[in-house]
Amino acid sequence: MEHFPLFYKEMLVFFNDCKKNKKQFYLNALLKEPLWCNKNFMYKNKPIFFHNWLRSGFKYLNDTVNENGIKPLEWFDDKLICKKNWMCEYMIIKTVITKTFKSYEFSNIRYENIFHGNTSYDLLCKGHVKVCDINSKLIYEILCHEKFIPPLHQAYYGKVFEITKTAWKSIYEQKILSIRDRSISEFNYKLLNNLLCNRELLKKWKIVENDFCVICRDAKENNEHLILKCKNVSHIWDIVKQILKFDISWKTIVIGFYYENNEKTLFLNSIISLIACKIYKYKMYCRLDNKDEKPQEICNHIKSKLNFYTEVYTKIQDKKYAKVMKAIKDKL
Known part of the structure; x- marks a missing residue:
């Protein structure tokens, strides 16, 4: 590395920075994923969907979690419109989210209720962001997003x-x-x-x-x-x-x-x-x-x-x- 040209050293540094930031991109994007009928959140190989929870305003992953994982059972007690079979449903959601949390570190993410419409992640794709493995195309897009300077x-x-x-x-x-x-x-x-x-x-x-x-x-x-x-x-x-x-x-x-x-x-x-x-x-x-x-x-x-x-x-x-x-x- 001592005899490496400065340009290539800087490129390697930026590349490594982007790999770190990629996870942050996906963490925030994952929190804005719909919780229901989403292949990212599967229980027994099937997407979950609970109509009462959706009617009660719980649409996205971000609506149900905090830095410690899924919010406690008591927190949902007065927010659900119908409580029929809700404890069983809560346990299923908890199982799914716990599995997701094992793959991601959420401690530095801000937890806020999200809104409909376009987000800052439209840079990566239109619509819902798919959580997938890292690839060179994504690294390049993040590099352009973070390092782009107008001519x-x-x-x-x-x-x-x-x-x-x-x-x-x-x-x-x-x-x-x-x-x-x-x-x-x-x-x-x-x-x-x-x-x-x-x-x-x-x-x-x-x-x-x-x-x-x-x-x-x-x-x-x-x-x-x-x-x-x-x-x-x-x-x-x-x-x-x-x-x-x-x-x-x-x-x-x-x-x-x-x-x-x-x-x-x-x-x-x-x-x-x-x-x-x-x-x-x-x-x-x-x-x-x-x-x-x-x-x-x-x-x-x-x-x-x-x-x-x-x-x-x-x-x-x-x-x-x-x-x-x-x-x-x-x-x-």
Whole structure:
């Protein structure tokens, strides 16, 4: 372990922490399990069910236990509506719960009456949590739940574009999950998390001496300049603005339309992301192959992709959006 890299040491520590916390997850989840008709609570190989106890408000394991196990017999005396055969039923419940308590340590759990509806354990599953053996998938879910930190650039965009924390789920759905083309989804993810290559980043890594755009010369090349403001691409966005009939800002390109989730917003996010993606990829292609970046070549590259998408929209009988794409292609 002395020569083990620090990263792997930390991973082992987190893994062991999660194994400890896994039991706590299941203990709390078990207390919120229904007591009746539940395969986790069996008597003579059959789930238990006592109608009078259910009518009296005893629905979950948590309603009948405390840190010492099942609550004493006297505690139920004035709470049961009907006491017919209740002592025998109490002994059966006690036997089942005692068996359960032998497998779990309940001394550190808070015992409160629970309520209907969603719980914090929806992270693990929907509905009732099944008590099962530990597995790697659960360990990973607990690790994500406990150690997840929102991407750093998310906070930056949130401040610059005035986006609330709750809006990010919708943004990721609209810009990544809903986009049918996986290459565009990947591009959007990198854009949202500032993972695209540009000269500003290359200078930071000390790969280039300056961060000025090689085309414009007088402007620093960040993601915004690379995709939106560079002289080689600004005319493309002017054409897109004319066809779509609204202004396209850097905010529109990065986070798109996320207030509504419908066919129109999906199309607008797709077409804007498609053009931004193809501009970026062509520029990177030129740099990797040491080719001169020409405005008309960028247009031709975008036109070839628009032509493909126009055919797709035509085949699925969406002529309205196919017409918009064809209009942009013809203008370019």
